[in-house]
Amino acid sequence: MAITVGELAERLGLEYRGDPGTAVDHAASLVDADPGSLTFLANPRYRQHLAATRAGLVVLDERYAAECPTNALLSPTPHLSFARALEMVMPRHRPDDGVHGTAVVEEGVRIGSRVHVGPHCHIAAGCVLEDDVEIGPGCVLMSGAVIRQRARLVARVTIGHRTEIGEDSLIQPGAVVGAEGFGFAHHEGQWIKVPQVGRVVVGARVEIGANTTIDCGAIGDTVIADGVKIDNLVQIGHNCHVGENTIIIACSGVAGSTEIGRHCAIGGMTGVAGHIRISDGVQVTGMTQLTKNLTEPGVYSSGTGVEPNRRWRRNAARFHQLDEMAKRLRALEVRLAELKGPDDSGD
Numbered sequence: 095m096a097i098t099v100g101e102l103a104e105r106l107g108l109e110y111r112g113d114p115g116t117a118v119d120h121a122a123s124l125v126d127a128d129p130g131s132l133t134f135l136a137n138p139r140y141r142q143h144l145a146a147t148r149a150g151l152v153v154l155d156e157r158y159a160a161e162c163p164t165n166a167l168l169s170p171t172p173h174l175s176f177a178r179a180l181e182m183v184m185p186r187h188r189p190d191d192g193v194h195g196t197a198v199v200e201e202g203v204r205i206g207s208r209v210h211v212g213p214h215c216h217i218a219a220g221c222v223l224e225d226d227v228e229i230g231p232g233c234v235l236m237s238g239a240v241i242r243q244r245a246r247l248v249a250r251v252t253i254g255h256r257t258e259i260g261e262d263s264l265i266q267p268g269a270v271v272g273a274e275g276f277g278f279a280h281h282e283g284q285w286i287k288v289p290q291v292g293r294v295v296v297g298a299r300v301e302i303g304a305n306t307t308i309d310c311g312a313i314g315d316t317v318i319a320d321g322v323k324i325d326n327l328v329q330i331g332h333n334c335h336v337g338e339n340t341i342i343i344a345c346s347g348v349a350g351s352t353e354i355g356r357h358c359a360i361g362g363m364t365g366v367a368g369h370i371r372i373s374d375g376v377q378v379t380g381m382t383q384l385t386k387n388l389t390e391p392g393v394y395s396s397g398t399g400v401e402p403n404r405r406w407r408r409n410a411a412r413f414h415q416l417d418e419m420a421k422r423l424r425a426l427e428v429r430l431a432e433l434k435g436p437d438d439s440g441d
Contacts, residue, residue: 095119095185096130099151099165102179109156112165118150121180132183134176153179188228212249224261236272242298254310260298260320268305271296275309275316275332275350290332292316303328303344312350319356331368343380 100114122131124140127149134153135144144152144161153167153176169175189210193199197215206225211217215229218237223229227241230249235241239253242261247253251265254272265271272294278285292311297320302308306324309332310316316332318324321339328342331350336342340358348354349368358372361380366372370384375391378384382396401409412419 095183097183099167102151102182103167105182106167106169106175106178108175109168110166111159111162111168112151116150116165118183121184122149124149124152132176132179134172136173136176194231206243230267239272254294257294257296257310259296260300262298263296263300263302265302266304266306266326269302270307271302272310273307275312277312277332288312292333294318297322297338300324306330309350325362337374 096117096119098114099110099112099116103110103114117130118132119130120132122128122133124133124135124143124147127133127147129148129150131149132151132153133147133149135141135158141158141161144158145163147164149164151165151167152162153169153172154162155170155172156168159166159168167175167179189212191208191210193211194213194215196213197211197217199211199217200219202219203217204222206223206227208226209223211229212231212233214231215233217223217229217235218239220238221235222240224241224243226244228246229235229241230247230251232250233247233252235253236255238256240258241247241253242259242263244261245259245263247265249267251267252270252273253259257272259265259271274290277288277290279288290310290312292313292315294308294310294316296302296318299321300318301323303324303326305326306328308316308318308330311333314333316330317335319336319338322336323341325342325344327345329347330336331348331352333351334348335353337354337356337358339356340354340360342348342360343362345362346360346364346366348366351369352366353371354360355372355374355376357375359377360366361378361382363381364378365383367385370387372384372388373391376388377393379393379395382394384394388394
């Protein structure tokens with residue numbers, strides 16, 4: 095919907111520069127914007143595109159206002175202000191309340207006010223859908239699942255037995271929350287399945303990305319605390335605990351019974367071993383292999399950077415020689431000490 099610069103400034107409590115009557119009705123990048131576009135500048139690397147933008151409105155920090163050739167909305171946090179403005183300019187369409195005719199809702203399901211259940215959903219007995227919940231097409235809720243107020247399952251989401259999804263949480267298409275964890279006992283050369291009888295408890299304001307999987311607890315619960323953001327294609331094993339406001343980026347895997355602290359950031363394609371603890375405030379860069387406890391906040395990395403293939407192959411070959419080279423170096427150090435003798439101190 096079209097909103098004027100002046101209206102956005104008033105509703106967001108921000109100052110503006112330019113024509114308050116200019117209207118914007120869609121979003122675009124600085125480069126691709128047209129006179130009806132809302133855009134923003136937060137990263138200084140894109141400052142070079144500001145002078146030539148054709149946008150109707152740019153959200154930016156006041157220090158760049160003089161360089162802006164069009165209307166500007168001044169914010170100390172441009173990305174955040176752009177997000178809030180975008181919610182007004184391009185609000186999400188919410189489907190009508192009610193249960194679609196093709197959905198299956200078993201007896202004993204409790205449905206609150208203003209709930210939408212889309213086509214081809216299956217809601218099993220004992221489930222609870224609180225007020226303003228939205229269940230998109232093709233979702234499956236197994237028995238006893240609880241979906242708290244204003245939570246939204248976009249489409250084809252599977253929620254396991256007795257799983258709880260917190261208020262204002264968002265689960266993207268294809269996610270599976272509450273499948274049985276990977277639990278087996280080894281006996282006489284065979285792997286015998288151990289029933290997984292715990293739950294998944296997802297807190298408030300959590301986002302779970304497309305095709306991400308979170309296993310139920312083996313006995314206790316797998317817990318995803320308030321404010322956690324999980325990207326696409328992430329695997330979280332049984333009995334893990336992810337602390338408040340932690341973010342986990344795409345293609346990462348967290349093995350069972352691991353505790354990740356509050357306000358952590360786990361980079362893409364990170365592998366986290368099971369039964370370890372990660373302190374609050376830890377940042378792990380992409381493709382890290384995390385195999386031990388991290389007890390102090392900070393930035394951690396592992397792996398090697400990209401380099402020409404011929405050099406990498408030579409270095410990889412030498413890696414397998416490190417133990418032998420270390421032993422030879424130690425022997426040389428011992429021999430050198432013997433040659434110096436006990437009194438060869440330089441005094």
